[in-house]
Amino acid sequence: DTEVTQTPKHLVMGMTNKKSLKCEQHMGHRAMYWYKQKAKKPPELMFVYSYEKLSINESVPSRFSPECPNSSLLNLHLHALQPEDSALYLCASSQALGEQFFGPGTRLTVL
Amino acid sequence: GENVEQHPSTLSVQEGDSAVIKCTYSDSASNYFPWYKQELGKGPQLIIDIRSNVGEKKDQRIAVTLNKTAKHFSLHITETQPEDSAVYFCAASITVNDYKLSFGAGTTVTVRA
Numbered sequence: 001d002t003e004v005t006q007t008p009k010h011l012v013m014g015m016t017n018k019k020s021l022k023c024e025q026h027m028g029h030r031a032m033y034w035y036k037q038k039a040k041k042p043p044e045l046m047f048v049y050s051y052e053k054l055s056i057n058e059s060v061p062s063r064f065s066p067e068c069p070n071s072s073l074l075n076l077h078l079h080a081l082q083p084e085d086s087a088l089y090l091c092a093s094s095q096a097l098g099e100q101f102f103g104p105g106t107r108l109t110v111l
Numbered sequence: 112g113e114n115v116e117q118h119p120s121t122l123s124v125q126e127g128d129s130a131v132i133k134c135t136y137s138d139s140a141s142n143y144f145p146w147y148k149q150e151l152g153k154g155p156q157l158i159i160d161i162r163s164n165v166g167e168k169k170d171q172r173i174a175v176t177l178n179k180t181a182k183h184f185s186l187h188i189t190e191t192q193p194e195d196s197a198v199y200f201c202a203a204s205i206t207v208n209d210y211k212l213s214f215g216a217g218t219t220v221t222v223r224a
Contacts, residue, residue, distance in 0.1 A: 045212070
């Protein structure tokens with residue numbers, strides 16, 4: 001299985017809502033990532049988990065809260081988002097340094 | 112930090128022709144260079160990568176070349192097909208730098224039938 005899955009595919013939320021994005025991989029990868037991608041731009045790294053521990057936080061606002069319950073799962077908890085947070089949120093995983101495999105993304109719209 | 116520049120930003124080719132996308136990087140310590148293809152509504156797909164100890168790598172119709180001295184690398188797509196239409200991103204990373212990929216701005220490739 002060489003797939004990274006993400007749910008939901010689409011999410012619309014108000015600025016006062018709390019929601020979560022989920023990511024799962026069954027490739028035995030020990031590093032997992034969250035990226036944000038705006039239209040016509042490359043992905044921007046948000047967080048990196050390595051061996052279930054947060055190793056990189058790219059100065060992301062606290063309204064985004066990552067969680068890694070186990071080596072196969074990665075969540076991104078969302079609270080009090082702003083309209084400018086609307087974007088495609090991508091999850092990726094890798095076994096070794098490099099060779100990151102991306103999921104299909106969650107299209108988030110904040111009203 | 113690493114800075115990756117990618118050219119051209121858009122590329123239109125006739126079906127069957129070749130397409131070439133070029134990237135330059137700034138940090139000579141970078142040693143891993145992947146290329147991603149992103150179709151509309153999908154996540155980026157790793158299509159080929161090259162490490163700094165290799166000068167060229169080929170996989171069917173796609174190939175990547177790396178010139179470490181000049182700090183640039185290129186993606187070559189031969190015999191283009193309509194399904195090659197997508198946005199292509201190059202990236203570079205310093206292996207010891209905790210998994211961080213520095214992406215180019217992307218190239219929108221359109222293959223005309």
